[in-house]
Amino acid sequence: MGADTDVGSGSTRTGEFREEASRPEGDRDLPLSERITRNPGPAATWAAVVAVLIAAEFGAIVSGLLSVPPWGWVGGLVPGVVEPVAALLATVAERGAELPTITSRSVIDNTGYQTPSGWEGTTLGLSPAVAWALRVAVIYTYSFTWLLVGWWGYTLYRRHYRIPDWTPRDDVVNRFRRHSWGLFGLTIVFAFVVMALFAPVLGPTTVDQNIENPYENRIDYYNDETGQVESIFVGEANGDTQSRGQGDNNVGPLEYDQYDRFHPFGTLPDGKDLFTFMASGARVSLLVGLTSLGIAGGFAMVFAMLTAYYKGLVDLGVVIAGDSIQAMPQLLFIILASFVLSDTWIAEVYNGGLVLAILFGITGWPALWRAVRGPALQVSEREWIDAAKSYGQRPRVTMQKHMLPYVVGYFLIYASLSLGGVIIGIAGLSFLGLGIEAPVPEWGRAVSAGQPYVATQSWHISLIPGILVVIIVTGFNALGDGVRDAIDPESDIGDGGNENVAAGGGA
Amino acid sequence: MSGESSGGSETSPEMRNISDSNSTANDDVLLSVRDLKTHYEERSLFGGDPVRAVDGVSFDVRRGETLGLVGESGCGKTTLGRTLVRLEEATDGNIVIDGDDITTLSGDALQRWRRDAQIVFQDPESSLNDRLTVGEIIREPLNVHNWKTPAERRQRVRNLLERVGLREEHYYRYPHQFSGGQRQRVGIARALAVEPDFVVLDEPVSALDVSVQAQILNLLMDLQEELDLTYLFIAHDLSVVRHICDRVAVMYLGKIMEFGPTEQLFQKPENPYTRSLLSAVPTPDPTVERDRTTLRGTPPSPRDPPNGCVFSTRCPAKIRPDGFEELSEHDWDAIEVFREVLRERSRTDPSLSERARELLGLETRLPDVEEAAGELFASRSFPSDVQEPIQQSIEAANDGNEEHAREIITAALGSVCDREAPSLLATGRTDSGRSSRCHRHKEEYADPDASGSDSPQS
Ligand code: SF4
Numbered sequence: 001m002g003a004d005t006d007v008g009s010g011s012t013r014t015g016e017f018r019e020e021a022s023r024p025e026g027d028r029d030l031p032l033s034e035r036i037t038r039n040p041g042p043a044a045t046w047a048a049v050v051a052v053l054i055a056a057e058f059g060a061i062v063s064g065l066l067s068v069p070p071w072g073w074v075g076g077l078v079p080g081v082v083e084p085v086a087a088l089l090a091t092v093a094e095r096g097a098e099l100p101t102i103t104s105r106s107v108i109d110n111t112g113y114q115t116p117s118g119w120e121g122t123t124l125g126l127s128p129a130v131a132w133a134l135r136v137a138v139i140y141t142y143s144f145t146w147l148l149v150g151w152w153g154y155t156l157y158r159r160h161y162r163i164p165d166w167t168p169r170d171d172v173v174n175r176f177r178r179h180s181w182g183l184f185g186l187t188i189v190f191a192f193v194v195m196a197l198f199a200p201v202l203g204p205t206t207v208d209q210n211i212e213n214p215y216e217n218r219i220d221y222y223n224d225e226t227g228q229v230e231s232i233f234v235g236e237a238n239g240d241t242q243s244r245g246q247g248d249n250n251v252g253p254l255e256y257d258q259y260d261r262f263h264p265f266g267t268l269p270d271g272k273d274l275f276t277f278m279a280s281g282a283r284v285s286l287l288v289g290l291t292s293l294g295i296a297g298g299f300a301m302v303f304a305m306l307t308a309y310y311k312g313l314v315d316l317g318v319v320i321a322g323d324s325i326q327a328m329p330q331l332l333f334i335i336l337a338s339f340v341l342s343d344t345w346i347a348e349v350y351n352g353g354l355v356l357a358i359l360f361g362i363t364g365w366p367a368l369w370r371a372v373r374g375p376a377l378q379v380s381e382r383e384w385i386d387a388a389k390s391y392g393q394r395p396r397v398t399m400q401k402h403m404l405p406y407v408v409g410y411f412l413i414y415a416s417l418s419l420g421g422v423i424i425g426i427a428g429l430s431f432l433g434l435g436i437e438a439p440v441p442e443w444g445r446a447v448s449a450g451q452p453y454v455a456t457q458s459w460h461i462s463l464i465p466g467i468l469v470v471i472i473v474t475g476f477n478a479l480g481d482g483v484r485d486a487i488d489p490e491s492d493i494g495d496g497g498n499e500n501v502a503a504g505g506g507a
Numbered sequence: 508m509s510g511e512s513s514g515g516s517e518t519s520p521e522m523r524n525i526s527d528s529n530s531t532a533n534d535d536v537l538l539s540v541r542d543l544k545t546h547y548e549e550r551s552l553f554g555g556d557p558v559r560a561v562d563g564v565s566f567d568v569r570r571g572e573t574l575g576l577v578g579e580s581g582c583g584k585t586t587l588g589r590t591l592v593r594l595e596e597a598t599d600g601n602i603v604i605d606g607d608d609i610t611t612l613s614g615d616a617l618q619r620w621r622r623d624a625q626i627v628f629q630d631p632e633s634s635l636n637d638r639l640t641v642g643e644i645i646r647e648p649l650n651v652h653n654w655k656t657p658a659e660r661r662q663r664v665r666n667l668l669e670r671v672g673l674r675e676e677h678y679y680r681y682p683h684q685f686s687g688g689q690r691q692r693v694g695i696a697r698a699l700a701v702e703p704d705f706v707v708l709d710e711p712v713s714a715l716d717v718s719v720q721a722q723i724l725n726l727l728m729d730l731q732e733e734l735d736l737t738y739l740f741i742a743h744d745l746s747v748v749r750h751i752c753d754r755v756a757v758m759y760l761g762k763i764m765e766f767g768p769t770e771q772l773f774q775k776p777e778n779p780y781t782r783s784l785l786s787a788v789p790t791p792d793p794t795v796e797r798d799r800t801t802l803r804g805t806p807p808s809p810r811d812p813p814n815g816c817v818f819s820t821r822c823p824a825k826i827r828p829d830g831f832e833e834l835s836e837h838d839w840d841a842i843e844v845f846r847e848v849l850r851e852r853s854r855t856d857p858s859l860s861e862r863a864r865e866l867l868g869l870e871t872r873l874p875d876v877e878e879a880a881g882e883l884f885a886s887r888s889f890p891s892d893v894q895e896p897i898q899q900s901i902e903a904a905n906d907g908n909e910e911h912a913r914e915i916i917t918a919a920l921g922s923v924c925d926r927e928a929p930s931l932l933a934t935g936r937t938d939s940g941r942s943s944r945c946h947r948h949k950e951e952y953a954d955p956d957a958s959g960s961d962s963p964q965s
Contacts, residue, residue, distance in 0.1 A: 029661055164640055164679040383634040387694075390592050391648040391701065392621035405638045 042156045049149055056142065059099025064197070066093035072465050075337050103142060103201050106136040108373075110204055113222040113229065113260045120229075121220070128262040129254070132204045138289050139202060143194040175486040182482010188475025189416075195279055195287040203276030204262050209282075211272050212439055214238055222258040232259070238271030245456030253460050265459040269449050278465060281441040287350065288357045288436075289422045295361025300368035304407060305399040308376035309385075322366030331425065334359045335434055351440040358431070360422050371414040372407050379406040409487035416480035420473030427469060443469060536704060537737050538591075538609070543600035545583075545590045556810040560586035562761030565931075568705070573731065573738040574818040575752030575769065577745060577784070581806060583761040584741045585629075588707040591739065592626045593617065607759040622652050627696035629710040631690035635682040641668070641693050642678035648700045648819065667696040672726060688719035692726070697879050700728065707739045712747065724751055745785065749773050754940070757781045760806055760817040767941030771937070777934045778943040779824035803840075804847050816946065819924040820847055824945075834893070841883045842893070846916055848879045849931070853909035876904035877913070896920060923952065 021092030054061060066089050075086035100107065110131035112121025119125045126134070129439045158170070197204060203210075209217040214235035221237075223230045243250045243266055251257045251267040265274035289321035303322075307315040317479055337359050341347050347355050378480040379385075380403060388398045436442040443465045450461025538837040543564045546557040560583040568574050576584045589595045591602060593609065602609035604620075614618055618666035625648075628634035635644055642664050665675045682690055691711060698706055704905040708727065712720040728751060731738060742748050748769065755772050757765040757780065765778035776782045778851055783802050802821050813819050820843075827839065880901050889897070896919035917925050923946050932948045935941040946952045 164681065166681065166684065167640075168638055168681055168683055230835075300675070382636075383628045384636040386589075386594055387626070387628065387634050387697070390621065390626050391651055391697075392596055392618050393651050395648065401639075402636050423773060 015374075031425060035163075039160055040485060042160045046149070046153050046156055050153075053142070053146060054147060056102045057130055058101065059096045060101045060103065060201075061096075062099075063093040063096030066090070066096065070349050073345075092093060093397045103135065103198065105206075107134075108138065110262065110406050111219070115229070117220045120222075128204065128256070129261065129264075132262055132264065136202060139198050140191070140194060143190070143198070146301045147190060150296055174488045175489060176482055179482040179485055181478050182485065185416075185475045185478025185480070185482055188471060189479050192282060192472050192475065192493060193286065196282040199279040199283045202279045203273060204264060205273050207276060207280045208442065209234055210238070210276055211441060214272075219259060233406050237261070238267075241267050241271040242269055243267045243271070243451040243453065243458040243461060244269050245458045252457065253464070263462050266458070268446065268461055269453065269458070274446065274461065274464065277441040277446060278443065278468065281443045281446070281465075282322065283378070284350075284353060284436055284440065284442050285423045285426055288353045288426055289419050291354070291357035292360035292364060293419055295358060296364035296368050297411060297415055299361070299365035299409060301404070301407065303369050304367070304372045304376040305403055307373065308380035309395060309399055310401065311377075311380075318369070322369055325363060326362075326366045330362070330363045331428065333363060333427075334429065335432075338429075338434060351437040356426060356435050362426065364418065364422070368411070368418065369412055372410050375410045376403060376407045379403050409483065413480045413484045415488075416476045416483065420476040424473065509681065522576060536567045537570040538602060538604040539565075539567045540591075541565050541601050541603065543581045543587070543590065543602060543610075545586050546596045546598040559761050559809050559812060561590060562763040562809075564758075564761070564763055565600075566756055566763065566766060568737060568739060569754075570737055571731075571735060572753040573728075573740050573751055575748040576739060576741045576758060577743060577748050577755060578758035579806065580743060581782075581809070582758045583809065584758050585709055587758070588626065588709050588739055588741050590799050591705075592624045592707050594626070601814075603713065618652075622648075622701045622848075623703050624705045624707070625701070625703040626707040626709060627694050627711045630714045631682075631687055631694050632714070634682040634694050635690055637682040637696075638682055639860075640679050641673075641685075644682070644693060645697045645700055647674050648697060650699050655700060663700065664696075667700060670730070671699075671723075673698045686719075687715050688723060691715060692721055693732070694888050695723075695725075695726065699736075703732075703736070705737045705739070707741070710743065711740075711742045713742065713744060717719075720747070727751070747772075756786065760812050761809055762806065762817050763942040764818065764945075766931070767943075768937070771935065771939060771941060775935075777941065777948070779822050779941070779947065780818045783821075783823060803844065807850065815921075815923070815927055816929050818946070820850060822924065824947060825924050826922045826946055828920060831893070831920070836888075838887055838889065839925065841887060842897070842916075842920060843879055845897070846913070848876060848883075849904060849909055849916070850874060850906070853913060875881075876909075877901055891939050893920065951952070 010204050030038070032506065069089075071086040071090040071093075094220075107123070108131050109121065110126075110128040111130060112119050114120075122128055122131050124131075132390055200206060209219075217234045218231045219234055219237060220229050220231050222228075237257075237259045239260070241251050241261070241263075243252070251263050253266045254262075255266065256262055257267070261273070263273050263275065265278060268274055268277060303318045307318050334356070338347070338352065338355050340356050340470060342352075342436035346358075349355075356374045382402075384402055385398060388402055393402075423443075425449065426435055426442065430442040430444030431448040432444075432449070435444070438445065446465040447462045450458065450463070450465075454462050543561055544559070545561040546559050548557050553962070562583070564587060566574075578584050579955055586595055590597050595611070597610040600610070607616065607620075609620055635641075642661070642959065645664045645667055646660055649655075649663065654660055654663070662676075665679060668675055668677055668753065673689060673696070677685075681859070687694065691714075691869045693824050695711070704780075712723050713907065715723060727738070727763055730736060736766075736850070740748065740752055747887075755765075755769050756763045757778065758774075759780050764777065764780045765772065772781065773785065776785050781792075787802070802823075804821050807817075807820050814821065817827065819825055819952065827834075831839070884897070900912040900915045903909075903915060927946070929944050929946045931942045931944045934940065934943045934948055
């Protein structure tokens with residue numbers, strides 16, 4: 001080995017290079033499960049913490065996972081076989097929702113009324129505002145704990161179970177960790193996701209009771225004149241708590257109405273609770289946004305791989321297809337198409353959400369494809385692609401193994417940059433009275449409803465949703481910036497993406 | 508291990524002895540390349556002439572030998588190597604091994620060739636996917652060809668790592684963690700994983716530090732001996748070729764100019780191109796007098812190779828037509844440079860904007876023919892049979908018809924080198940296996956100055 005001076009000098013290339021890890025050599029080549037069995041300590045501790053977290057929310061997790069698919073619709077697809085299963089799952093979802101969880105409404109109840117002797121009905125006699133704030137705090141603490149536990153699990157894996165001491169992804173992760181703007185974005189995005197996930201328990205009241213079926217639900221309140229606890233339809237109560245700008249017709253942010261209901265964001269012009277509306281709207285926005293990105297991203301990535309690998313005519317074909325789609329005004333097309341589809345079965349799934357997602361997806365892929373085409377072409381020129389060809393690797397595997405990993409990062413950047421645009425687009429459509437069917441909450445509809453009152457004391461109706469949209473779009477952009485700097489510290493590719501968002505915003 | 512056997516004699520030219528290669532002569536041909544052509548069609552939609560990267564090449568590769576392929580960059584040597592491993596599609600000709608024509612293989616037969624023939628790339632930074640561990644990289648060919656069981660594959664990768672001078676533990680490291688030389692070792696291990704017979708080494712050391720080059724070369728030679736490999740060694744560094752190759756093919760503009768056993772070819776190059784190429788290499792011994800023929804100009808575009816000999820635009824030994832013997836060397840050179848200018852002008856497809864500028868009488872970036880002629884011929888006086896065609900040619904060029912200008916001058920002053928492509932002729936002693944592509948080897952054109960006089964240290 002005397003002459004092999006270049007062996008071992010590799011350590012100078014990265015600071016992370018350590019000599020053989022503490023793990024014994026025998027652990028190598030074992031599957032992960034075996035590696036864990038041999039050193040169960042860290043994994044067991046972690047699993048115990050995760051178990052506690054899951055137990056705290058077991059019912060919600062089960063029902064949450066199971067209630068996402070539209071079971072009624074799925075069951076209708078293949079009556080007979082699927083229907084009973086779908087119905088069963090739907091029931092399980094409902095039962096699950098009844099199991100106690102630390103974040104459930106009944107654990108910290110913020111609905112009640114004030115009698116001369118104090119608050120009745122709320123947990124521990126707390127005021128509804130405090131009770132609600134407490135629940136929100138519990139929910140966010142719980143969620144961010146998950147985030148930390150996830151990170152902890154990753155570090156445990158890295159330290160105790162992963163075989164390589166260092167991987168190129170470690171550098172990416174480390175760079176992201178030091179990127180405060182990106183972390184800020186991640187925090188905002190995560191908070192938004194939590195808002196969407198926990199929408200049913202975050203609001204001071206529920207969509208069903210307050211927004212969709214106000215005349216089927218009653219609330220109790222203390223009538224000062226009669227000195228009695230009386231009951232009233234929510235719909236009637238809403239009629240007295242409208243925010244319409246003049247006189248007494250306003251319930252602003254952080255105010256109680258005359259039925260002792262607390263409204264963190266005030267009420268809508270029809271007297272419904274704005275916060276409940278917003279939380280539920282977050283769910284719709286995120287679901288439609290992610291679905292459409294999934295569709296657009298799927299097309300974009302498949303096309304990027306194919307065009308970069310085969311080039312030539314394939315590339316030309318996709319360029320033409322993409323150009324034709326981009327030549328259409330996106331929102332006009334979506335408006336027309338959703339109108340055309342409005343009477344079909346597909347328009348009923350998620351109250352029109354699926355149609356919107358599909359339309360945003362098929363009109364959105366060319367922009368995403370263009371964004372990742374450059375990096376894909378670049379990686380397709382690398383010699384390891386030739387090497388794979390030379391020993392007979394199949395094209396599909398080559399694309400997946402030797403090209404895709406280099407493009408996924410760029411996809412994430414542009415996806416997070418354009419998700420903001422999609423959210424704005426959906427809101428824009430509901431602002432125009434299109435898209436998601438009323439009365440299902442959607443942010444754009446709140447902006448639109450509040451528009452006549454922007455200059456009055458009921459300014460909150462438009463402004464709060466507007467500001468939230470801005471914050472969330474900024475959050476997604478910051479996250480995209482962070483990911484970009486993490487995967488490619490020297491690059492300067494933000495401009496195209498910002499144009500994207502500007503285009504989405506202009507929509 | 509590679510290092511042990513190399514023991515300090517890395518650059519000794521005597522490592523491979525010509526007699527070895529002669530003893531294996533005329534038996535055991537591994538593959539025969541016959542009139543192989545690889546042309547690239549223009550990628551754009553506008554057509555244009557194809558690039559004749561490899562343009563009619565024939566040779567045999569003997570089992571167990573190292574055949575060197577040398578030439579300047581752009582001469583087509585890399586394309587030739589890539590065509591052999593089917594990374595490029597041949598336009599014409601065949602590559603025959605055991606009666607199969609590689610150029611037309613498909614399906615399972617092609618997949619078998621993809622196992623029997625491997626390639627080591629020039630740049631180890633680009634040839635290893637740096638998101639995979641070294642183990643995964645070396646293992647991939649084994650997976651592709653379904654080699655034994657996964658456990659055996661892992662073991663084989665470990666053995667290969669040891670074999671190429673790395674350590675077993677490197678299995679789970681990433682290419683980023685290695686130096687260039689180590690990465691090239693990984694590339695070699697990957698190429699050897701599926702036990703090929705034939706390996707194309709595409710400038711395997713030219714991207715590496717000089718200090719590491721010798722180690723890698725020694726490793727390659729050890730592996731060849733041990734595993735009975737046949738190498739096609741592509742290089743532009745002649746000292747490396749002399750060190751490692753049994754026989755050498757010298758390529759210029761898609762054609763093989765000279766072919767022969769390494770030592771003989773280096774000591775007594777026959778072809779004018781080989782001589783110029785070798786004279787550009789610094790001799791280790793400063794006392795040896797050598798004509799340092801520096802080559803004039805750049806190689807012509809492979810889209811539009813010269814009609815006669817491909818080297819005719821730059822050849823220092825180019826044959827003069829009869830009747831011009833009394834012109835001085837410098838005068839003749841000036842004429843050749845002038846022809847080069849014409850050539851340059853006619854081959855550059857002027858862009859649209861350039862045409863517009865020309866029409867508007869604005870300056871273009873192309874060298875102005877008249878100006879060039881003025882400079883070249885300023886202090887010279889030619890006899891009228893030279894002066895006239897030059898004058899006519901300048902006029903034709905001024906009218907924008909460079910093609911015609913070239914025809915005039917070729918008709919008047921061109922020689923057999925401009926008109927006829929020389930064929931590869933056997934040279935040297937009859938059994939030497941040497942051949943060269945030059946009209947000078949014919950009796951009638953033999954150049955008394957050139958033959959043998961500038962062969963180094965013979
Ligand atoms: S044929 Fe003529 S131009 Fe070609 S190498 Fe021989 S002498 Fe030179």
